[in-house]
Amino acid sequence: MxxxxxxxxxxxxxxxxxxxxxxxxxxxxxxxxxxxxxxxxxxxxxxxxxxxxxxxxxxLSDMKQFRADFAQTVVDADQNIVHEAQGVLTMTRPNKLRWETTFPDETLLIADGESVWNVDSFVEQVTVLSQSKAVEDNPIVLLTASDIATWNKFNIRKVDTSSVEGDDVAKQLSSFQVTPKELGGQISALTLTFNQNNELAALNMLDAQQQISTLVFKDIETRFPLAADTFTVAIPDSFIIDDQR
The missing domain is CATH 1.10.287 (Helix Hairpins)
Incomplete structure (x- = not known):
């Protein structure tokens, strides 16, 4: 006025x-x-x-632990499905993650806080990367990171999902879009959606090739006993190790 x-x-x-x-x-x-x-x-x-x-x-700070089954769908820029997978995602703060697929193939990726271990049982090879470099400027890092320096690398905004989900469903959801301040990374945008219980219910990633990967979670747990070897890798003697750290 x-x-x-x-x-x-x-x-x-x-x-x-x-x-x-x-x-x-x-x-x-x-x-x-x-x-x-x-x-x-x-x-x-x-x-x-x-x-x-x-x-x-x-x-996210309340999400000290997270474990859930996931269904993943990846579509290309023309909305054609190029990949589907199912598995289990386990995370703890700070900086630890276990991604295990059970369909269509059995694969394992572990971030132990210092290194990322990508285990490919089909070719019997393990690729090891520096975790700090592997997730640099990738919004997914915010799922387990709590330091201010990391958060300052991203822009965050609230997303209105009513036009997609409908008003009744949208009222039960909270969605946030995270984008890197520095351009040129592999992930252009990450959208995190929380349900009415403030649990991470879905995430959506847009990559530099305009592919969209959507993960929908079910059987969500945020309090559970954690096995000591959850974020460790046992490598068979026959496997080749490609250490790129």
Missing amino acids: KKAVSVFLLATLPALYGAAYANQTSTSVDGAIATEANNQVAAAENNIANTAEVALQSL
């Missing part, structure tokens, strides 16, 4: 004070109004972004 009033008063200046005065002042007043409006928009956007980041941090 204040902006509308200011614009109205500016429009009436020629009639009130003469054309010469308006010509002298309109540029500076216009500029001041535009600058103030831009500042207000920027402040509002920052407040919204900060609120979204705090909300997402709170949800």
